[in-house]
Amino acid sequence: MKIHYLRINEKKEDENTWSTLLEESGIKKDRNVDVVVGVFDGQECIATGSVLDNIIKCIAVKEDYKGGAVVSTLITHLEAVIYETFDSCFVYTKPENMKSFNFLGYKELVTVDDQVVFMEKALNDLEVYLDNIYQEVKVNFSVAAIVMNANPFTYGHQFLAEKASEENERVYIFVVSEDKSFVPFADRIKLVKSGTSHLKNVIVLETGPYMVSQATFPSYFLSNEKDKVNIQAMLDAKLFKEKIAPKLGISKRYVGEEPFSQTTLIYNQEMKRVFKGDLTLVELKRLSKCGREISASCVRKLWRENRFDEIKHLVPETTYKYILSKERNRKNDQ
Amino acid sequence: MTNKLILSKQAVAGTLESSDIQIIINQNNDKGIDIHLKSSVEKQYGNHIRQFIKEILLDLGIENAKLQAVDQGALDSTIRARTITALYRSAGITSDIDWEVLDR
Numbered sequence: 001m002k003i004h005y006l007r008i009n010e011k012k013e014d015e016n017t018w019s020t021l022l023e024e025s026g027i028k029k030d031r032n033v034d035v036v037v038g039v040f041d042g043q044e045c046i047a048t049g050s051v052l053d054n055i056i057k058c059i060a061v062k063e064d065y066k067g068g069a070v071v072s073t074l075i076t077h078l079e080a081v082i083y084e085t086f087d088s089c090f091v092y093t094k095p096e097n098m099k100s101f102n103f104l105g106y107k108e109l110v111t112v113d114d115q116v117v118f119m120e121k122a123l124n125d126l127e128v129y130l131d132n133i134y135q136e137v138k139v140n141f142s143v144a145a146i147v148m149n150a151n152p153f154t155y156g157h158q159f160l161a162e163k164a165s166e167e168n169e170r171v172y173i174f175v176v177s178e179d180k181s182f183v184p185f186a187d188r189i190k191l192v193k194s195g196t197s198h199l200k201n202v203i204v205l206e207t208g209p210y211m212v213s214q215a216t217f218p219s220y221f222l223s224n225e226k227d228k229v230n231i232q233a234m235l236d237a238k239l240f241k242e243k244i245a246p247k248l249g250i251s252k253r254y255v256g257e258e259p260f261s262q263t264t265l266i267y268n269q270e271m272k273r274v275f276k277g278d279l280t281l282v283e284l285k286r287l288s289k290c291g292r293e294i295s296a297s298c299v300r301k302l303w304r305e306n307r308f309d310e311i312k313h314l315v316p317e318t319t320y321k322y323i324l325s326k327e328r329n330r331k332n333d334q
Numbered sequence: 335m336t337n338k339l340i341l342s343k344q345a346v347a348g349t350l351e352s353s354d355i356q357i358i359i360n361q362n363n364d365k366g367i368d369i370h371l372k373s374s375v376e377k378q379y380g381n382h383i384r385q386f387i388k389e390i391l392l393d394l395g396i397e398n399a400k401l402q403a404v405d406q407g408a409l410d411s412t413i414r415a416r417t418i419t420a421l422y423r424s425a426g427i428t429s430d431i432d433w434e435v436l437d438r
Contacts, residue, residue, distance in 0.1 A: 072350040072406070079346075087344045087360070104350050105372050105404035123344065123360050123370075123400050 001070070003077055006036040006048065014038075017045045025060035033058065035081050039074050041065070049074045054086035055215050059093055075104055079121075088122035090215045109210075110239040118216070118235060129208050130247045135170075137249030144168040144252040144282070145245070147211050149296070151181040152323065153191040154315045156256060156294035159287040164254045165199040172248060177206040178213050182300055187322065194318040210244065212236060217267075229263055233270035240271075241279050252280045259286065260295055289313055338395055345423035348408075348416035355408035357387075357420040362400040367391055373405035386410060390417045393435045 006014040008031075018036060022029050032052055039047035046065045050058040056078050061070055082089050091106060095117045098108060106119040109126060120126060137143060144164045150157050164171045173196065175189045183191075189206060196202045209215045216236040244250070253271065258264040272281045286293035294314050302311050303323060312320055341361040348356040362368055369384050383405060391399055401420075408416070414435070422431050 069351060072352070076349040076351065076356070079350075083344075083346050103372065103374065103404075105356070105402060121402075123358060123402055 001073060002040040003037060003073065004040070006038040006045075008036050018048060021045055021048050021060050021062070022058060024062070027058055027060045030058050035078075037074065037077055037081075039065075039070055046070065047074050049078050051078050051081050053214055054082045054088055054090055054209075056082070056089060056091040057093075059091075059097070071100060072104070088120060088125070088209065090209070091119045091121075092116055093119070110235060110242060112231060112235045112238060115231070116235070118239070126210055126243060129210065130244065133172075133203075133205055134247060135203075137170075141170065141249065142168040142251060143170045143172070143249045144254055145172045145174065145240075145248075145250045146254045147174045147176070147207060147240075148192070149176045149181060149212070150183075150188045150192050151296045152183045152188065152299060152315065153195045153319050154294050154296050154299055155289070155313075156287045156296070157192070158195050158316055160254055160256055160284060161196045161199060161202060163284055164252075164282075165196075165202055168252065169201060171199070171202045171254075172250065173202060173204045174207045174211055175204060176212045177208055180214070191319050191322060195316045211240060229266045230270065233267040234274060236267070237271045237274035241275055245279055250279070252282050254282045254284065256286045257283050259293055260297060339421060339425045339427070341396070341399060341421070341424040342426055343424060345420050347419035347423060348412075350404060350406065352406050353408055353412065355383075355403055355405040355413050355416050357416045358402045359417075359420045359424050360400050361424075362398045364398055365400075366398055367396070368400045370402045371405065372403070374407050375405070383413060386413060387417050390414055390435055391421070394418070394421060394432065396421065 006018050008015045008018050017038065019029060030050070033050040034053065035051045037049050038045045047061040047070045048058065049056060056075070059074070079089055091101060093101060093116070095111055095114055098117050098119070101119050106121045107125065109118045109120050111117045144167070146160055146164055148157055161171065161173060173192060175185070175192050177185055179185045181188070189204065193204045196204060207213060216239060217232045240253070253275070255268055255271070258268055268281070268283065275281050288294065299311055299314050308324065308327070311323060315323070341359065344358065344360040346356065346358050348354050350356055367388055369387055371380060371384050373380055373383060383403070387401065387403060418431065418433060418435065422428070
């Protein structure tokens with residue numbers, strides 16, 4: 001048995017081998033990968049698996065080689081790639097493979113539609129994440145959650161936070177940890193904290209990989225993956241409903257109505273559908289200034305166009321000061 | 335006598351293949367030794383493996399560690415070798431490794 005990389009972007013032969021094996025196994029080809037590995041028996045490629053950041057996906061094993069040493073060797077190699085950079089491993093696979101992955105140290109996070117199971121292998125996993133943020137919930141204590149990218153934190157975000165804070169005993173604001181946005185995560189969470197410091201029952205936390213992440217919802221960060229959005233939104237919503245909300249006693253999730261982004265619109269719809277009965281999705285009309293709903297994307301557009309005076313009434317002072325200081329630093333570097 | 339081993343980052347040793355054991359280890363502040371085991375022979379040897387790994391850590395002066403082991407039927411010698419390797423990798427040490435632990 002030999003293992004080597006399949007250079008799907010450089011060698012047509014490798015690309016063909018990969019495509020054929022995936023098609024035979026009924027696995028959808030996903031080009032959003034960093035590394036593709038092939039397991040060979042002689043000249044024949046009998047198994048493949050891919051890695052994107054710390055996520056294993058697109059696993060296919062020829063029928064005759066299932067249940068043997070091939071999977072162990074394949075996964076060991078894929079994990080080795082991941083462990084060079086990350087501490088945790090995630091995997092997307094078919095639900096029928098879940099038991100096999102349990103034996104390899106993976107725990108189920110969420111299963112969607114009987115089509116895909118999302119699993120995690122980590123010393124500090126979801127259970128540890130939740131234990132670290134858990135706070136006792138008293139009876140009849142109303143706990144709400146907001147998940148926001150806050151790229152950057154606007155009056156719109158603040159309005160959502162204030163409403164939730166008024167209507168509940170405790171509010172968790174989860175700031176998207178994934179650092180793929182215009183404003184870096186460290187700055188985004190700082191602005192959320194300073195923009196909500198006047199709300200004593202608000203706790204600001206990071207999402208980690210468990211909400212709107214590359215792992216749970218990659219198409220949030222890609223503009224052209226329309227067909228995947230639904231299933232990913234479902235996965236993200238289900239994980240929140242089944243594992244995160246119950247542990248923290250969350251009964252409501254607050255979102256702003258989505259007039260701008262198709263992805264966010266689908267996300268809100270999926271949440272409403274998935275949450276039905278167990279969790280309440282509270283959709284608030286967006287805050288408007290001068291007849292236009294406030295949005296972070298609008299703020300970013302104005303920022304790129306150097307229209308700072310127009311930004312001033314769309315964001316809290318702390319955010320505005322931050323934007324100006326970033327602008328000053330940028331000019332100083334030039 | 336070896337210097338005190340300080341776990342500084344997550345480290346991995348071993349594979350998921352038959353007869354081997356994969357050890358993932360990292361620091362655990364002051365929370366003691368926390369071992370999670372997934373073993374193909376849990377019923378017969380689960381407790382022994384957990385205890386054995388703990389003894390190796392204690393013998394090397396480790397009082398706090400978080401460890402996950404995925405075992406596919408490894409023998410004690412394999413368990414010991416993989417655990418020691420993971421430990422030293424976590425401590426960033428590549429020479430003067432004490433392989434004789436528990437064998438004295």
